[in-house]
Each structure stands twice: as structure tokens, then as C-alpha cells.
Amino acid sequence: MASILILVTSFLLGGSSAFILDDAFLPQYYRNGRSLVLVGGNLAENNSEIYNTIIELCGGRGIAKIGIINAASLDPVGGYQYYRDLFLKYGALEANRIPIDVNHTQANADPKVVSLVRQQTGFFFGGGDQQRIIDTFYNPTQTGLMESPVLVALRERFNLGAVIAGTSAGTECQPNKIMINSGESWEALTYGVHTSYSDKHPHDLVYNPHGGLGFLDGFIIDAHFSERGREGRLAVLLDETRRSSHISRGFGVDENTALVVTHAESDAIVGKVIGQNGVVFIDVSHAHHDPHSTYYSISNVIFHYLTEGDQIGLRNLNITFSPTKTPMRGHEAYDHALTSSDIFYGKHRDSTHKPEFTRAATSVFDSRLDSTTYGDTYESHPTFRVTMTRTSYSVGYVERKSSFHTDITSYENLVVSIAERK
Ligand SMILES: *[C@@H]1O[C@H](CO)[C@@H](O)[C@H](O)[C@H]1NC(C)=O
Numbered sequence: 573m574a575s576i577l578i579l580v581t582s583f584l585l586g587g588s589s590a591f592i593l594d595d596a597f598l599p600q601y602y603r604n605g606r607s608l609v610l611v612g613g614n615l616a617e618n619n620s621e622i623y624n625t626i627i628e629l630c631g632g633r634g635i636a637k638i639g640i641i642n643a644a645s646l647d648p649v650g651g652y653q654y655y656r657d658l659f660l661k662y663g664a665l666e667a668n669r670i671p672i673d674v675n676h677t678q679a680n681a682d683p684k685v686v687s688l689v690r691q692q693t694g695f696f697f698g699g700g701d702q703q704r705i706i707d708t709f710y711n712p713t714q715t716g717l718m719e720s721p722v723l724v725a726l727r728e729r730f731n732l733g734a735v736i737a738g739t740s741a742g743t744e745c746q747p748n749k750i751m752i753n754s755g756e757s758w759e760a761l762t763y764g765v766h767t768s769y770s771d772k773h774p775h776d777l778v779y780n781p782h783g784g785l786g787f788l789d790g791f792i793i794d795a796h797f798s799e800r801g802r803e804g805r806l807a808v809l810l811d812e813t814r815r816s817s818h819i820s821r822g823f824g825v826d827e828n829t830a831l832v833v834t835h836a837e838s839d840a841i842v843g844k845v846i847g848q849n850g851v852v853f854i855d856v857s858h859a860h861h862d863p864h865s866t867y868y869s870i871s872n873v874i875f876h877y878l879t880e881g882d883q884i885g886l887r888n889l890n891i892t893f894s895p896t897k898t899p900m901r902g903h904e905a906y907d908h909a910l911t912s913s914d915i916f917y918g919k920h921r922d923s924t925h926k927p928e929f930t931r932a933a934t935s936v937f938d939s940r941l942d943s944t945t946y947g948d949t950y951e952s953h954p955t956f957r958v959t960m961t962r963t964s965y966s967v968g969y970v971e972r973k974s975s976f977h978t979d980i981t982s983y984e985n986l987v988v989s990i991a992e993r994k
Pocket residue numbers: 616618619620
């Protein structure tokens with residue numbers, strides 16, 4: 573309604589070009605609704621699929637105006653120049669620095685910055701430390717944190733169709749209720765979850781119970797996921813916070829990979845995976861936590877792993893695999909599943925090996941004889957065992973390439989339990 577009024581007024585005044593329609597739906601809203609592009613870190617300069625998708629969702633080549641927010645970084649200006657050059661190379665009309673960082677928090681109330689935000693058709697949050705983003709976009713008050721005028725303007729733009737994109741910390745900062753700060757899987761299993769840092773256990777899982785920016789509700793969001801073996805940390809954080817947050821689902825985006833979310837304003841909200849690796853979804857809604865066990869013990873955690881072209885309805889977690897893939901069932905390439913002695917080992921340097929968790933999980937679907945396998949933590953005292961099982965509800969899909977490690981594989985409904993190895 574407001575946009576129609578502005579058009580009419582500007583017509584009466586004899587020309588619309590002088591008006592910036594900064595409270596009208598952007599054209600892309602009519603195609604995609606509210607949208608986000610969440611990249612898992614290490615976004616390669618030549619990942620044209622992800623860069624082109626961001627530009628397309630921002631209105632297209634020669635139209636996209638991207639506001640670059642590098643508040644998470646220790647080098648906000650240098651990082652801005654890097655992304656500006658790339659977005660311009662890939663066809664953005666403009667790439668503008670939103671000049672807010674930990675040393676310039678007062679800019680979050682500057683009317684000039686608010687006005688700059690209102691002219692963008694999308695935003696890109698760079699990586700670093702996600703807590704710096706929270707510290708720069710909220711202002712402390714006596715009763716808690718208050719949204720800054722620039723954050724309010726960002727929300728208005730998002731609601732009108734401006735894309736919220738980010739990588740690494742720029743992805744991890746997007747949930748509403750619970751934001752993960754740092755920590756490793758084994759430490760999370762051994763020492764639990766914390767809301768502040770400790771010198772004694774520098775790898776402990778720390779999270780922010782006040783949440784992130786809140787552009788995507790209903791999930792805890794993680795990044796660098798398979799590459800850093802973060803399956804344990806996300807499962808533990810979901811399980812330990814779900815009673816207070818009522819959030820029992822999360823996802824972790826792998827490096828050089830994106831979850832592209834569209835229609836976030838409605839029940840039709842959908843995510844599509846693009847890029848090199850995949851996105852892991854974890855659902856603890858039906859998990860059983862054994863409170864009597866000496867060490868952390870959880871069963872019936874549901875995992876899905878989606879790769880290039882797969883889509884997931886984000887209300888019900890219903891999955892449609894890419895038409896380039898076919899079911900593995902009945903076409904398995906191996907007799908037996910694989911085990912692992914370092915299940916949270918992620919990135920194999922200088923190789924195309926699948927990370928250990930993905931490798932073991934995929935092998936369960938690609939084996940004729942086994943429907944279950946396990947992987948142990950490398951760390952001991954305690955050693956945890958991750959057990960992975962496929963049931964009649966589980967399916968694996970594959971686009972065959974030259975080998976097990978280069979096959980593009982996905983799966984739905986892998987049942988996972990984690991407990992001390994006896
Ligand atoms: C991107 O560059 C890397 C080397 O830096 C190369 O291995 C990869 O194949 C390239 N990817 C694409 C999509 O061109």
C-alpha cells in the first residue's frame with residue numbers, strides 16, 4: 573500500500589526518478605519472498621555458483637546493490653575491499669561498506685548509515701567472530717540489549733526482499749534464540765555447554781543464550797561444519813538448550829557451500845544447497861538423553877545430509893533430492909560400511925577425502941550388508957562412540973563420480989547415538 577502511494581505521489585510531482593522507493597517491496601520479493609544465503613566459510617573466489625546466486629537474489633546483474641558488513645572481522649576495511657572487488661566482478665551494480673565495527677559502534681545510530689542501508693538490495697556479512705556482530709548491532713541498556721537503528725533498518729529491508737547473506741561468523745550470527753560462539757565436539761560431550769569462556773578449558777562449547785540477529789528463527793546455525801567435525805557440538809548444544817529455547821533443530825553448513833533460503837516469510841520456507849560440499853541437519857526432537865550415564869549419552873538423534881541441488885522444506889524438514897541423484901538402495905557399491913577411529917576429524921589436507929563423519933555415514937547407505945556402523949573419538953578418557961544406523965525410513969542418494977570420495981552423496985534419516993565407548 574505504501575509503495576503505491578509513493579508511486580502516485582511521484583507521478584503527480586512529475587517524475588519518479590527523484591524518489592528512492594525505500595519502503596516498497598523489491599522486485600525480487602515477488603519471486604523469492606524473504607531470502608538468505610548462508611555460506612559455511614572458506615568461500616572460494618571462483619565459486620561462481622554462490623556469488624551469482626547472491627547477485628541474482630539481490631535483483632540481478634547490473635541491479636544488485638550489496639551492503640557489505642564486516643563487523644565480525646579484525647580487519648573490517650580490508651575485508652570489505654576483498655568482497656567489494658568480487659561482487660563487482662560478478663556483476664553487482666554497487667558494493668557499499670556499511671561502516672560499523674567494534675571501534676565504531678556509534679555508527680549503528682547514524683542516520684547516514686541508516687539511509688545507506690535503505691538503498692541496498694542485499695547484504696553480505698563477512699567472517700570473523702560472530703560475537704562482534706552482536707556487540708556492534710545491539711546497544712546495551714539497563715534492562716538488556718536494544719536493537720540499534722541500523723539493525724531496525726536491516727530488518728525493514730529484509731522484510732521487503734533484500735537478501736541477508738553471510739559466510740562463517742556471518743552465517744552463525746543469524747539465528748534468533750541461541751547463537752553458538754565456539755567449542756569442539758569432544759569438549760562439548762565431556763564438559764557440556766557454557767555461556768562464558770574459561771581459561772581452564774579453552775575448547776569448551778560456549779554459546780550466547782540471548783541469540784543472534786534473528787533473521788532465521790527455529791534453528792541453531794553452525795558453519796565450517798564437516799571440515800571441523802562439529803556434529804557433536806551442535807547435537808549437544810541443541811539437546812542442552814532445547815527445554816529453555818524450544819529449538820530442537822539445527823544445521824551446519826560446510827565450507828564453500830551455501831544454504832539458499834527463500835520464502836522465509838511463510839510456511840513455504842525452503843532451503844536449497846549449492847556449492848562444493850553439503851549441509852547437515854540435526855533434529856533432537858525425539859532424542860533420548862540418559863541422565864544416569866557417567867558421561868554424556870544421547871540416542872535417536874536424526875541426521876540429514878544434503879548436497880548440491882537438494883532442497884528441504886524448513887517447516888517440516890521434508891526433503892526433495894536433486895534429480896541428478898539416484899537412490900543408493902539396491903545399487904550399493906560396497907559390501908561393508910566403514911568405521912572410524914577419529915570420527916570428528918574433518919579436513920583431510922591436500923586430498924579430496926570426505927571428512928570422517930560424512931565418510932562413515934555415507935558408507936552405511938552404500939553398503940549391501942551393513943545397516944549400522946560406528947566411529948570413535950580420537951580423544952580418550954572418555955572415548956565416545958558415535959553409532960550410525962539406517963532404518964526403513966532412511967534413504968541415501970548419489971550422483972556417481974570417479975570414486976567413493978568424489979561421489980556426490982546425500983542422505984535422510986540417519987539415526988545417531990553418542991555414548992561412552994564401553
Ligand atoms: C577453483 O579453484 C580451485 C583451485 O584454486 C580449483 O581446484 C577448482 O577446481 C576451481 N573451481 C571451479 C568451480 O572452477
